[in-house]
Amino acid sequence: MTATHSVTTVEANPADGAGSKLGWAAADSWTMTRRELAHWARQPVQVVVGLVFPVMMLLMFGYLIGGGKGIEGDFKSYLLPGMLTMTMAFGLEATMLSVTQDLGKGVIDRFRSMPMNSGAVLVGRSIADMLQSVVGLTVMIGVGYAIGWRWSNGFASFMGAVGLLLLLRFAMLWIGIHLAMVAGKPELVQAVQILVWPVAFLSNAIASPESMPSWLGAVVEWNPMSATATAVRDLFGNPGAVGHSWAATHAEFLALAWPVALVAVFFPLAVKRFRDLSR
C-alpha cells in the first residue's frame, strides 16, 4: 500500500466499496483512540491522580468512617462495590471535560474538515474512556483485595459484575458527550463536577436506604447507581442493603435496564448534536 506512493505526491489510499469504508472507519477510530493513549503517556501525573482519587475515597470511607449506617456484616465488603459504582458514575465528568476541551480548541474542526470517518471522533473517545475505566476498576479491585475484600460467587459472576459496572460507565459516557455538546463550556463542567456528588450520595453506594427517611430511601432505591451497586454486591456475594421495595428486589434487572435506557436516549442525542455542528 505504501509502495505505490512516490516521494513527491501524496495520495490517499483508494477507499471504495463498503468493505474498505468500514475498514477506514475502524482505522480512524483506532487513530482517535491512540490520540487519547498518547495524552496519557504525556500526562502520567494526571492519569495517576485520576486512579488514586477513588482509591483514596475507598480508604477514607473504609478506615476513617469505618462503618455504614444500617449495614449488616463487613462494611468494607459492602463499600467496595459501592465505590466501584461511584467511580464509574464519576466517569461522566471525565468524558464531559475531554469533549468540552476538544470542542473549545478547534481541533474538532480540523477532524471534520478531513476525509476521515466522521463517527471516529466519538468512537475513539468511547474506546479510550472505556479502557481507562477498565484500568480504574482493576486498580480499585486490587486495592480492595489488599484491604480484605473478597468475592465468593465464582468467575462468571465476577465478570458479570464487572460487565454491569462497565455498562453503567458506557451510559455515563454518552450522557457526558451529550452534555458537553449541549453547553460545552468549562463552567458547566464545574457545575456537573459538583452535582455528581449529591447524586452519588443519594444512592446506596455508601449507606443503606433503610437508614434514611422513607421518602429519601425510595428515591435512593430508584437511583440507577443503587441498582448497579446492589446487583454487583449480589454477583460478588457481598453483603447488601436490606430492601423490600420493587426496585431493591429487582436490582439486576434495573442494573441492565437503566444504562440501556440511558444509552438509548443519549446516544442518538449526542450523535445528532455532533452532526449538527455543521448547522
Next chain:
Amino acid sequence: MSDLDPAIVVEGLRKRYKDKPALDGLDLTVRAGTVLGILGPNGAGKTTAVRIMSTLLRPDEGRVEVAGIDVRTRADEVRSRIGLLGQNAAVDEELSGRQNLEMFGRLHHLGARRAGTRADELLAQFGLTDTGSKAIKQYSGGMRRRLDLAASLISRPQVLFLDEPTTGLDPRGRTEVWNAVRSLVGGGTTVLLTTQYLEEADQLADRIAVINHGRVIAEGTADELKSRTGGDRIDVVLHDTAQLDRAASVMPGDVHQDRDRRMVSASISNRMAALTETVQALQAAGIDAEDIAVRRPTLDEVFMQLTKEEAA
C-alpha cells in the same frame, strides 16, 4: 481539471443564524493557482463563507464547488483536496508537533509509514524539526501557527483556505506565515484567505474581494480597487499646524485633514494638473509646505470609501 478552470466557484450563497443573515447572496470565483483575498470587517461573513467552502457548515442556499466538486453532495471528496487553517489553532495542544502531523496523516489515510515520513518532511519544511517532540502548548504563537499551517498541508491540497492566518501574531510571526504562503502559491496551490489587514491582502493576494454584510461589494486587483475609488491622492505636509485650515480651503478636490501628521490630503483626477494647481494655490496663500507628494490611495482608504458608499 485544467489550470484555466476555476478552483472555487460560489454562487448565490446564503446562510442565516437564527434571524441574522451571515451571508446574503455571496458570489466568488477563484482561478486555479491564484490567491484571492477576502477583505471585510468583523461580522462581514468571512468566516462563515470559509466554513461553508471547507465543508464544516451547510449553506441554506446557493452553489459551492471546490476543485470542481460540490461541497454539499460530495463533501468527502472535497475534504481530501483541501487544507484549512482556521482562526483558532486546530491542533492537539497536549501532543507534540510530530504526533499531531502523524495523526492527521493517518486520518488522511496515508497509511502509518507514509504519515510518519510526511510529518518529518513538513517539520523540516517549516523549520520545526528541533521542536517536533515538544508539546504544542510550549510553542510560541508563530511556531504554533506554522505547525497549524503544516497540518493543513498534509495531503498537498489543491485548495487552501486560510481564515485570518496572522491575527494575533507579532510582526515576525506574520512574516513567517506570509513567506510560507508565498512558497505554497509558487507550487501551484490555490489559496483563499480572509483578512482584516489591508496590508496582508495587498501583500499576498492576486485579487481582492471586499465583502460587507455577507455580500461582495467590490472585487479586483489591489490596483483596480485603488483606482476605482477616487483615483490618486495628493498629500501636503505643512510646517505649521495653524495653517492646516487655510491650506484645506485653498486646495482643489475633496480635502481631508490629518492634524497629527500636519497633513492635508485630497483626491485628484489628473496628477500633473493637481500638483501644479496645489503648488500655485499654496504659494498664493503664502503657505509653506514641508513635503508634497502624489500617490495612489492605500487600501485602507479604498476600504473606508467602499464601506461608506455601501452604507449610504
